[in-house]
Amino acid sequence: MLTISNLKKTYPNGVKALNGVNLKIGKGMFGLLGPNGAGKSSLMRTIATLQDPDEGAIVFNDLNVLGDKEKMRSMLGYLPQEFGVYPTSSAEDLLNHLAILKGLTDVRVRKETVDRLLELTNLSKHRKKNLGGYSGGMKQRFGIAQALLAHPKIIIVDEPTAGLDPDERDRFHNLLSQIGENVTVILSTHIVSDVSDLCQDMAIINNGRVLVQQSPLLAIEKMKGKVWQKIFDKSEVEGCSSKYKVISMRLTHGKVMMRVYGETLPDNGFVSATPDLEDVYFAHIRSYIQ
Numbered sequence: 251m252l253t254i255s256n257l258k259k260t261y262p263n264g265v266k267a268l269n270g271v272n273l274k275i276g277k278g279m280f281g282l283l284g285p286n287g288a289g290k291s292s293l294m295r296t297i298a299t300l301q302d303p304d305e306g307a308i309v310f311n312d313l314n315v316l317g318d319k320e321k322m323r324s325m326l327g328y329l330p331q332e333f334g335v336y337p338t339s340s341a342e343d344l345l346n347h348l349a350i351l352k353g354l355t356d357v358r359v360r361k362e363t364v365d366r367l368l369e370l371t372n373l374s375k376h377r378k379k380n381l382g383g384y385s386g387g388m389k390q391r392f393g394i395a396q397a398l399l400a401h402p403k404i405i406i407v408d409e410p411t412a413g414l415d416p417d418e419r420d421r422f423h424n425l426l427s428q429i430g431e432n433v434t435v436i437l438s439t440h441i442v443s444d445v446s447d448l449c450q451d452m453a454i455i456n457n458g459r460v461l462v463q464q465s466p467l468l469a470i471e472k473m474k475g476k477v478w479q480k481i482f483d484k485s486e487v488e489g490c491s492s493k494y495k496v497i498s499m500r501l502t503h504g505k506v507m508m509r510v511y512g513e514t515l516p517d518n519g520f521v522s523a524t525p526d527l528e529d530v531y532f533a534h535i536r537s538y539i540q
């Protein structure tokens with residue numbers, strides 16, 4: 251269990267990136283969902299012991315993380331948002347090199363580990379290829395392979411699917427969910443479907459604060475009977491955002507499908523809609539649910 255208490259961070263330019271974050275994260279896949287600038291990376295870097303908070307505590311099982319960063323690092327796999335690779339190195343060579351840095355000094359054990367991770371991330375057949383020639387998805391899978399080198403108990407992945415095509419994204423999702431069966435995986439993302447596809451627990455974060463922590467299924471269940479939809483002509487849409495608690499507006503066949511939040515049926519021919527995680531997300535981000 252990872253327990254985060256009252257974490258605060260203000261950058262020198264005055265931006266309050268973390269404003270009293272509290273979370274309890276157990277085994278399995280945990281989604282940290284929020285818009286750009288919400289504070290996700292600041293939180294991920296703090297848990298990964300790469301930056302200090304101004305206030306607050308992080309405890310992983312019995313370990314005081316901020317008091318013993320080395321110990322935390324030995325249990326941690328981290329895939330940062332910007333993952334740089336040596337373009338002229340092959341996957342096999344770089345993984346082998348990183349394994350040595352991680353303390354895997356026994357040649358046989360190291361070879362077994364490298365082989366197993368290349369296999370797991372489906373990169374075995376590209377092991378000799380230079381990383382500079384890898385696609386975005388292959389680089390991300392290589393990032394996971396390096397994050398898994400030292401049998402981590404906790405894995406942090408920051409915005410991993412941005413820029414991946416749908417096939418690569420599916421492959422990456424499958425890999426993460428396989429890993430998430432045994433350890434804690436924290437997946438930070440602004441993509442709602444990453445969380446609905448993968449995570450059994452999640453938090454929505456905005457302006458450095460946790461708005462809600464709940465299982466996605468329960469959060470959706472609680473939205474039942476509170477989401478309504480109606481198709482408008484484009485010309486009718488103006489003014490709607492002041493009249494209704496608008497969750498989303500989508501173009502469909504040249505018209506606008508509007509979804510709104512409300513405890514009771516709004517006027518003008520709205521019908522009840524089946525809620526999804528995107529409804530939950532926007533209802534919280536737009537403070538319709540406090």
Ligand code: ADP
Binds near residue numbers: 266285286
């Ligand atoms: P997210 O990962 O959710 O996009 P970040 O944690 O990167 O959010 O950023 C939260 C806020 O802190 C943003 O307003 C961002 O501009 C600001 N910020 C992030 N890193 C720094 C930094 N090193 N110095 C100053 N401001 C920063």
